[in-house]
Amino acid sequence: MSSQPIEGWLVAHPPPMRTLLFPVGQVTGYTLDDWLKLPEAGERIELIDGSLVISPVPAALHALCAGGLRAVLAAAAKAAKSDLVVVETVNLSVGEDGLTPDIAVLPRDLVMDRTVVFQAADVAAVAEVVSPGLGDRRRDYEIQPPKYAKAGIEVFIRVEIEGADIPQVEVLELGPDGYETVSQAKAGETLTLTKPFPVSFDPAELFEA
Secondary structure, X not given: OOOOOOOOHHHHOOOOOOOOOOOOOOXXXXXXXXXXXXXXOOOEEEEEOOEEEEEOOOOHHHHHHHHHHHHHHHHHHHHOXXXXXXXXXXXXXXXXXXXXXXXXXXXXXXXXXXXXXXXXXXXXXXXXXXXXXXXXXXXXXXXXXXXXXXXXXXXXXXXXXXXXXXXXXXXXXXXXXXXXXXXXXXXXXXXXXXXXXXXXXXXHHHHOO
């Protein structure tokens, strides 16, 4: 049986037109309004310093770790009878930037109201699983944390999945001069958080979701 389409099939079923995401020639100067008007395109698109930064779908290990972290934090929120919920990959308005953290801890009522873009003031904590690649690592270590801190997000969690004894988890809380590391642990150790709700876990659990 031939793998070629039946004669005339492509005429009756033309391939979809590619979506034009950005004006031709423009590389910077975008605003939150521009970001919010983007169609769903299958990639993660963030607005950072006026530029639209496109990231591919995360690798499977990255996704596994993010899912594991969400599960651990969600169980802790439930145990604490918190009115907060833990969700993956949401849109956040952070100053003049539009960011999509891997994990965000948010008020349940806003999530249930089908909020599309959350304000930084509503966020109790965010987490980023560090992706490989110089640009991605710089974003997770140098670019996004100061923006989250400036916007007043009290807790920032960073998970490293490269190197030995992974995953390694670092918890930072907002201090007078920005984020300060308050707890860190590698696989086989115990990490403890007190905010936004108490939880202790072995980072190795993040690969067991």
